[in-house]
Amino acid sequence: MSLADRIIYERPTEPTLAVEKEPVEGVTCPECGSDDVRRYPIGWSRGPRIATKCQVCYASISVERPGPDDAWPPFRAVAYDWEVSAAERPNADNRSKAVEP
Amino acid sequence: MSEATQTTGAVTAEDFFMTAADVEREYGIDLITAETLRNGLIEVTRHMYTTQLRSSFSNIIRDAMDFGVCLHVVNDDGSTDLVGITEGCTQFAFTHQHLVNMVLDEYGLENLGPGDTLVTNDAYRSGIHFGDLNCLRVIFDEEGRPAFVVSNGAHVFDIGGPVPGGFHHQATTLYEEGLRVPPMLITTDDTIVRPVMNLLVENTRSPFHMVGDVKAILGTLKAGETRVQKLIERYGSKTVKASANYALDLAERRMRKELFDVPDGDYTAEEWLDDDGVVFEPVHLKVVVRVRGARAEIDFSGTDRQPLGAITTCWEDAARCLIGPKVLLDPRHPWNAGASRPFDVLLPAGSAVMALPPTSQSAHVEMGAHIGSLMIQALSLAVPDRGIAPDAGITGSIFLYGTDHRPGREGMPFGSAHLFGESWGGSRVTDGISYCFTPLYNCRSIILEYAEKESPIVFWEFGIVIDSAGAGEFRGGFSAAVTFEVLDETSCTPMLDRTRLPSVAANGGTPGMTTYGLLVDKDERGPAVSWNGILPADRIRGLYGIFDGEGRPNPEDGVFGQGAQFESCHVAGHILEPGTIMRVIAASAGGYGDPLDRDPAAVLRDVRNERVSMAQADETYGVVVDRDTGSVDEDATEARRSELRAARGDSWEPPPSYFKAWPRNASEQRELVASLLPARRVEAAR
Numbered sequence: 001m002s003l004a005d006r007i008i009y010e011r012p013t014e015p016t017l018a019v020e021k022e023p024v025e026g027v028t029c030p031e032c033g034s035d036d037v038r039r040y041p042i043g044w045s046r047g048p049r050i051a052t053k054c055q056v057c058y059a060s061i062s063v064e065r066p067g068p069d070d071a072w073p074p075f076r077a078v079a080y081d082w083e084v085s086a087a088e089r090p091n092a093d094n095r096s097k098a099v100e101p
Numbered sequence: 102m103s104e105a106t107q108t109t110g111a112v113t114a115e116d117f118f119m120t121a122a123d124v125e126r127e128y129g130i131d132l133i134t135a136e137t138l139r140n141g142l143i144e145v146t147r148h149m150y151t152t153q154l155r156s157s158f159s160n161i162i163r164d165a166m167d168f169g170v171c172l173h174v175v176n177d178d179g180s181t182d183l184v185g186i187t188e189g190c191t192q193f194a195f196t197h198q199h200l201v202n203m204v205l206d207e208y209g210l211e212n213l214g215p216g217d218t219l220v221t222n223d224a225y226r227s228g229i230h231f232g233d234l235n236c237l238r239v240i241f242d243e244e245g246r247p248a249f250v251v252s253n254g255a256h257v258f259d260i261g262g263p264v265p266g267g268f269h270h271q272a273t274t275l276y277e278e279g280l281r282v283p284p285m286l287i288t289t290d291d292t293i294v295r296p297v298m299n300l301l302v303e304n305t306r307s308p309f310h311m312v313g314d315v316k317a318i319l320g321t322l323k324a325g326e327t328r329v330q331k332l333i334e335r336y337g338s339k340t341v342k343a344s345a346n347y348a349l350d351l352a353e354r355r356m357r358k359e360l361f362d363v364p365d366g367d368y369t370a371e372e373w374l375d376d377d378g379v380v381f382e383p384v385h386l387k388v389v390v391r392v393r394g395a396r397a398e399i400d401f402s403g404t405d406r407q408p409l410g411a412i413t414t415c416w417e418d419a420a421r422c423l424i425g426p427k428v429l430l431d432p433r434h435p436w437n438a439g440a441s442r443p444f445d446v447l448l449p450a451g452s453a454v455m456a457l458p459p460t461s462q463s464a465h466v467e468m469g470a471h472i473g474s475l476m477i478q479a480l481s482l483a484v485p486d487r488g489i490a491p492d493a494g495i496t497g498s499i500f501l502y503g504t505d506h507r508p509g510r511e512g513m514p515f516g517s518a519h520l521f522g523e524s525w526g527g528s529r530v531t532d533g534i535s536y537c538f539t540p541l542y543n544c545r546s547i548i549l550e551y552a553e554k555e556s557p558i559v560f561w562e563f564g565i566v567i568d569s570a571g572a573g574e575f576r577g578g579f580s581a582a583v584t585f586e587v588l589d590e591t592s593c594t595p596m597l598d599r600t601r602l603p604s605v606a607a608n609g610g611t612p613g614m615t616t617y618g619l620l621v622d623k624d625e626r627g628p629a630v631s632w633n634g635i636l637p638a639d640r641i642r643g644l645y646g647i648f649d650g651e652g653r654p655n656p657e658d659g660v661f662g663q664g665a666q667f668e669s670c671h672v673a674g675h676i677l678e679p680g681t682i683m684r685v686i687a688a689s690a691g692g693y694g695d696p697l698d699r700d701p702a703a704v705l706r707d708v709r710n711e712r713v714s715m716a717q718a719d720e721t722y723g724v725v726v727d728r729d730t731g732s733v734d735e736d737a738t739e740a741r742r743s744e745l746r747a748a749r750g751d752s753w754e755p756p757p758s759y760f761k762a763w764p765r766n767a768s769e770q771r772e773l774v775a776s777l778l779p780a781r782r783v784e785a786a787r
Contacts, residue, residue: 006458007458007459008458008459009451009457009458009459010457011406011407011409011451011457011460012406012407012451012452012457013406014406014451015405015406016385016387016403016404016405016406016452017402017404017405017406017449017450017451017452018402018403018449019400019401019402019447019448019449040447041447041450042445042446042447043199043416043419043420043445043446043447043448044445044446045182045198045438045441045442045444046180046181046182046198046199046202046438047199047202047203047206047227048203048419051445053398053445057393057394058391058393058396058397058398058445059393059396060396060445071450072450073225073416073450073455074225074415074450074451074455074457074458075225075226075415075416075457075458077207077283080207084209084212088208088209088212088286089209089211089212089213089214090214090286090289090290091213091214091215091216091217091289091290092211092212092213092214092217093214094214094215094290095214095215095241095245095246096245097214097215097290
């Protein structure tokens with residue numbers, strides 16, 4: 001994985017694009033019983049997620065936070081999971097001050 | 102680990118309602134308290150709104166209202182839900198739900214303390230574009246736990262980069278669009294972090310405006326925090342948070358109830374932007390809204406790949422597309438994140454609506470306006486009894502920047518955002534409105550007199566254009582047009598579209614007029630004013646638009662760019678020399694229903710108000726107005742409508758609305774005035 005991962009991409013060559021829905025084997029929709037279940041990236045109420053959904057009734061069987069391999073959303077900060085420096089949290093240990101009279 | 106599932110597919114209508122007993126059982130509070138606090142949380146944002154409006158320096162914030170202030174509740178897992186928002190630029194109601202979650206996920210809620218404020222303007226973190234400064238501040242409860250977050254997004258005067266104002270249509274990468282600010286502390290313990298303030302101030306063309314606007318933003322967040330703390334002091338954080346959850350669930354139940362009433366199905370719509378300002382080809386957008394039970398999937402698959410120019414977007418349309426459900430499904434209830442829960446949005450990575458870094462995105466606004474139009478088209482199919490013709494789907498704005506040289510203001514940078522707007526489409530029950538912004542932005546027209554005071558600009562005219570409204574049983578609103586003269590060298594960047602392709606009508610209405618940019622010569626007496634929006638062709642020169650061979654606007658039979666200066670309206674930093682007079686006519690919205698079914702009295706009213714000419718009344722509406730009496734000739738109207746219906750044939754395509762008899766010179770214009778209006782109006786005009 002290079003430092004440019006999820007920072008710099010080339011422009012796609014396909015004229016139009018579609019969301020890829022990866023088939024999930026061995027899972028049945030609990031609501032309608034269909035076995036056409038797929039996993040794909042979504043914009044969810046609280047941001048980017050990976051959903052596993054029935055393709056007949058569109059029930060969400062699971063909604064998960066994306067993992068590194070999902071590359072979703074396309075951008076992620078290089079230092080996303082690096083150690084936090086003291087300069088980034090100069091006041092974090094003073095939360096009790098918030099409730100002082 | 103799975104966060105949630107949607108289990109509201111197989112339900113009955115009763116499942117969506119709550120009784121007072123339900124509220125007490127589910128949230129541990131009585132209904133009166135729940136409702137008081139639901140409104141109290143919205144009231145917090147009203148205080149923030151007033152503070153922001155009264156303290157900002159840039160006219161785009163202070164006058165045009167291009168900002169949003171929001172309140173979010175912190176959930177047990179550290180995620181947040183937007184629970185309160187008020188008037189302002191609508192898009193922030195959608196994007197800040199994602200922005201706050203994405204920024205806190207990256208920065209770490211645990212790293213923030215009281216009086217800490219984060220700032221970011223990054224589009225790839227749901228920040229829309231670099232011109233919008235987004236700040237957020239965590240509010241802690243009685244035990245020092247994060248309880249709420251207040252956030253604010255505001256469009257500042259300038260953020261650096263090669264084009265003043267930051268809307269750089271021709272940029273192909275974000276490196277050409279000004280300063281990019283990843284999330285960082287701008288205050289800690291209520292003290293401004295000086296290097297960050299300096300970073301912002303030293304990268305803008307107007308440090309004066311930046312300092313004022315940033316301090317206004319920070320003060321607004323503090324005002325919001327104070328109001329939330331008052332609620333916590335009075336009711337306790339447990340009760341206030343319970344009420345927030347009640348508010349979210351109520352909005353969710355209402356939206357699911359509306360979806361539940363929509364027939365299951367796939368509703369498809371398509372849209373085209375003119376071009377991206379770099380490659381002069383239309384950009385195609387597509388959406389399929391799949392409604393099943395009380396949930397829906399909004400899928401943009403089939404949309405064009407990301408264009409080269411800066412009209413693309415890179416996360417925000419995952420949220421902004423919800424303007425469609427908001428407008429058509431539950432328009433009355435205050436928006437919050439609960440109403441977004443029934444929707445999953447699919448945006449293909451690398452497409453025009455989910456561009457990949459380092460793609461440019463500063464001119465996102467036309468994409469957002471078109472997304473709104475696209476969603477309204479799709480959902481109008483789902484709820485035809487509430488269907489409307491979309492608004493014109495453009496921003497209708499001009500951004501002017503330069504350095505003032507008037508006495509007393511020498512060397513002062515000026516930046517003037519002129520948001521003159523567009524119009525809305527006709528609906529099943531009423532005409533569309535004029536002089537209005539696209540619903541996704543909801544900004545307001547600026548105060549022209551104040552703009553003239555602050556900037557070396559003179560406004561000659563702000564009005565509507567006769568015959569420009571999309572025709573229908575209920576017509577759309579009319580094109581807004583503005584004419585201004587620059588007194589100093591000025592960089593001009595329009596935020597427009599629909600110069601090539603008109604707006605969309607509904608149910609047999611006609612599209613509206615297309616957009617035009619014009620240079621104007623004064624008349625022999627000095628002024629540069631029109632007759633009902635019409636200026637003779639020998640006094641205008643085309644910048645962009647569809648013209649006939651004699652330089653007259655003609656969206657029906659003309660040729661795009663014929664005789665015009667530019668191949669696109671997406672022109673960044675067009676330099677206007679002192680004394681230049683420019684006129685912009687914004688596209689108008691389409692009509693709803695067949696124009697031949699329009700009440701003749703409504704047509705006559707428009708004729709008497711000089712909004713519709715007698716020629717358009719006759720040719721488009723089939724209404725014959727007696728010139729001498731100024732009344733409708735009912736027998737002639739009935740005959741004319743029969744004649745027009747018979748002449749249409751099966752392949753009739755409703756033409757766009759526009760003033761067909763555009764005069765070549767002042768003499769022709771005088772003759773037209775006499776021939777196109779009832780005699781009494783002509784006398785009055787003289």
